[in-house]
């Protein structure tokens with residue numbers, strides 16, 4: 001039996017183009033070779049995909065996702081987007097920035113208490129003009145989302161609760177399937193192919209890279225998770241399957257095909273770790289690239305640890321996807337001086 005044909009990038013892009021989409025992010029972000037980092041680690045070639053440079057409100061991975069999430073939201077013609085997220089959420093910051101571009105009001109319901117010192121993503125949320133509410137628990141957050149939506153309706157407005165958007169997870173996977181195509185094309189211009197991808201992901205973005213891996217082949221996806229609250233193989237395969245369905249792809253995915261480690265979470269989600277902080281300093285001091293201590297620093301710590309263990313050959317090509325999150329360096333300012 002013949003092996004199934006590898007679909008062209010054009011064919012995959014045509015599938016993606018069947019989904020409603022807005023133009024919000026700066027895409028085709030640079031792919032930068034980190035030669036000093038390679039020298040410092042005595043390891044393989046490392047390329048950094050600069051998805052911290054996606055433009056709106058200091059950039060990051062969510063802007064790509066929001067192109068699909070908000071396109072779906074716009075079919076309901078809302079005037080207000082309401083979303084419940086974490087206190088220092090990068091997603092919240094990028095959502096407010098994207099909604100500003102679309103002329104929509106954003107109401108954030110953040111889990112946690114307003115800190116005395118407003119810093120990082122929360123500071124940018126205020127600067128962007130979001131209406132910010134705080135909820136002590138997730139159940140309180142859910143109730144507040146509903147009651148704020150009722151208030152908007154009572155005033156004649158049209159709210160959209162982004163947490164209930166059916167594209168929420170699939171949007172991220174589609175976006176990172178497309179990002180993988182960009183990387184493959186950028187490497188092809190240098191007559192190179194990737195061997196490994198590393199990225200901070202809880203299963204949404206990484207599902208997209210796994211789909212690219214299955215469709216095109218030739219590389220492995222190593223996700224590093226910033227939290228240990230999920231059954232990652234199950235969650236990632238579930239999101240990948242929903243994405244396969246949304247795109248009408250002829251593909252299957254099994255849980256044992258998912259590689260995502262929780263080994264670099266450290267003390268817990270949202271808290272810096274020694275290995276992550278070391279990786280943040282390493283990228284800053286060798287390449288002038290600013291990571292963050294909560295997501296990208298931990299993902300980089302995973303990649304660095306695997307390089308130090310000698311897992312790769314000198315001529316292997318690793319792509320490290322910088323998913324943004326940079327404002328967290330200001331929240332955790334005492335770590336750096």
Ligand SMILES: Cc1ncc(COP(=O)(O)O)c(C=O)c1O
Nearest residue numbers: 090201202204205295323324325
């Ligand atoms: C900087 C950063 N990197 C990575 C992630 C993980 O993204 P996902 O789980 O959607 O792949 C997030 C999302 O919370 C993030 O803010």
